Amino acid sequence: MTKLWGGRFQKSAEQWVDKFGASISFDQTLVMEDLDGSIAHVQMLGDCNILPAEDVQKILGGLVQLKKRAAENTLEFTVANEDIHLNLEKMLIDLIGPVGGKLHTGRSRNDQVATDMHLFLKNRVAEIIELIELFQKTIVAQAEIHVETLAPGYTHLQRAQPISFAHHLMAYFWMLERDKERFNDSIKRIDISPLGAGALAGTTFPIDRKLSAEYLGFAQVYANSMDAVSDRDFIVEFLSNSSMLMAHLSRFAEEIILWSSAEFNFIELDDSFSTGSSIMPQKKNPDMAELIRGKTGRVYGNLMGLLTVIKGLPLAYNKDLQEDKEGMFDTVHTIVGSLKIFEGMVRTMNVHTEHLRDTVHKDFSNATELADYLAAKGVPFREAHEVTGKLVLLCIQRGYFLLDLPLEDLQEASNLFNSDIFDVLSPLAAVKRRNSFGGTGFEQVQLQIEEAKKCLA
Numbered sequence: 001m002t003k004l005w006g007g008r009f010q011k012s013a014e015q016w017v018d019k020f021g022a023s024i025s026f027d028q029t030l031v032m033e034d035l036d037g038s039i040a041h042v043q044m045l046g047d048c049n050i051l052p053a054e055d056v057q058k059i060l061g062g063l064v065q066l067k068k069r070a071a072e073n074t075l076e077f078t079v080a081n082e083d084i085h086l087n088l089e090k091m092l093i094d095l096i097g098p099v100g101g102k103l104h105t106g107r108s109r110n111d112q113v114a115t116d117m118h119l120f121l122k123n124r125v126a127e128i129i130e131l132i133e134l135f136q137k138t139i140v141a142q143a144e145i146h147v148e149t150l151a152p153g154y155t156h157l158q159r160a161q162p163i164s165f166a167h168h169l170m171a172y173f174w175m176l177e178r179d180k181e182r183f184n185d186s187i188k189r190i191d192i193s194p195l196g197a198g199a200l201a202g203t204t205f206p207i208d209r210k211l212s213a214e215y216l217g218f219a220q221v222y223a224n225s226m227d228a229v230s231d232r233d234f235i236v237e238f239l240s241n242s243s244m245l246m247a248h249l250s251r252f253a254e255e256i257i258l259w260s261s262a263e264f265n266f267i268e269l270d271d272s273f274s275t276g277s278s279i280m281p282q283k284k285n286p287d288m289a290e291l292i293r294g295k296t297g298r299v300y301g302n303l304m305g306l307l308t309v310i311k312g313l314p315l316a317y318n319k320d321l322q323e324d325k326e327g328m329f330d331t332v333h334t335i336v337g338s339l340k341i342f343e344g345m346v347r348t349m350n351v352h353t354e355h356l357r358d359t360v361h362k363d364f365s366n367a368t369e370l371a372d373y374l375a376a377k378g379v380p381f382r383e384a385h386e387v388t389g390k391l392v393l394l395c396i397q398r399g400y401f402l403l404d405l406p407l408e409d410l411q412e413a414s415n416l417f418n419s420d421i422f423d424v425l426s427p428l429a430a431v432k433r434r435n436s437f438g439g440t441g442f443e444q445v446q447l448q449i450e451e452a453k454k455c456l457a
Helices: 015-021 024-047 053-071 084-096 098-104 109-145 165-190 209-216 225-230 233-259 287-310 319-348 353-359 367-376 381-398 407-413 421-425 427-432 442-456
Strands: 150-155 158-164
Touching (some): 024 319, 084 109, 150 353, 158 427, 421 427
């Protein structure tokens, strides 16, 4: 088969070489974006009197037919035509005749592929933002139920202080809010049209790049044709934002995995987000959370892969840039799936509220309350810290918790202790009292939830 670019060549590559160089196996994902870009381009060519109206209408009719077939998934792509652009151009020529070859007037595959990827990411980032918001709403709904559910808070994965379970959940809401802001901000750099930049130097035809950008819904056009065809910053930024999102999901996944274990027993995942064992009948595994934790690595890899591809490229376009797509497609697929799965896991999980409450009554996470009690009575905090540490040691030696200590033992450590100390040591009181802005006190958590609702509104 003669290549559409094969005029100056006397010899064809072997089939396996063609296959190695072809991108159609993955860039067919861009079929709709490529057709939309072509429709806008030929409309502009007609408006600028570069192509006669009759040719424009014929080409548009063919492109619309190809879009219909693409929607029906009936297009057949071939490695012989290398990529999505040449495949569709060949189909158009076969469909409407040689006039289809006029479609490529005033453009190159270099600006064409860049346009496709800008369109692709513009649409997918909007979808991702919607999915983040859906997940945030689910977190808020669970948090509203569990404002007064007590839970142990951790540092170093050791019991630290009692908290509201809703407070813990809402930490992920704010992580996701920052992720959403990053994706929203990136749209400014995605929403730029490279169409009409040509191979690298523009074109001699009197095209109107702003008009084709307007047809495609782009907010602006690239000011430099070389930058337009070689820029992949917007994909790197997308992959970076995605990596940050996956880092947050992976942290949450790790906690879901811990919480659902017998050792923690804080939650139980719904059966629809769990799997069993082929040999151990009793098992209920948090496989979906584990997969999200694992898939984080591939998203990081996609970011590092593209950064490595572009780090030493001279201007303008180089074939290396064919490696920009698979990682982008894979990342979109991964984060869309991860967000959908996670939203379902959190929405349907069963929180063991009574067990959570029991845990904070059987640890030393209220020790800070003891130290604060003394500090509020004028004892230097370091001295109060030492007194409390010795009382904790005494409890460990006797098999007690702080609430079990007799008042006389407390007063032997410091004569400032009175009977009201037992109210202070209550985990419920400990959480309620932490009413500094952003703290775990129930009033503050409720205010936080209201602020979250405003963000979502």
